[in-house]
Amino acid sequence: MDKKLLDILVCPVCKGPLTYEKTAQELTCFGCRLAYPIRDDIPVMLEDEARKLNPDESRS
Numbered sequence: 001m002d003k004k005l006l007d008i009l010v011c012p013v014c015k016g017p018l019t020y021e022k023t024a025q026e027l028t029c030f031g032c033r034l035a036y037p038i039r040d041d042i043p044v045m046l047e048d049e050a051r052k053l054n055p056d057e058s059r060s
Helices: 003-008
Strands: 019-021 026-029 034-039
Touching: none
Parallel strands: none
Antiparallel strands: 019 026, 026 034
16 A cells, blocks of 8 residues: 555545554544455545444554
8 A cells, every 4th residue: 555645545434544454455444433445456435335343343
């Protein structure tokens, strides 16, 4: 994931910061508890495509 792209991307729901989860290939918003998938090196920043985080998932 390009560092410059990560610096400008925010959560489309709350406009909060995103955390890059390399192993899961996701961008995570802990404020909204959503994880946005990265497919073919392109973040899919749609709320409908996001995965809801489990209660046990927290900041690493």
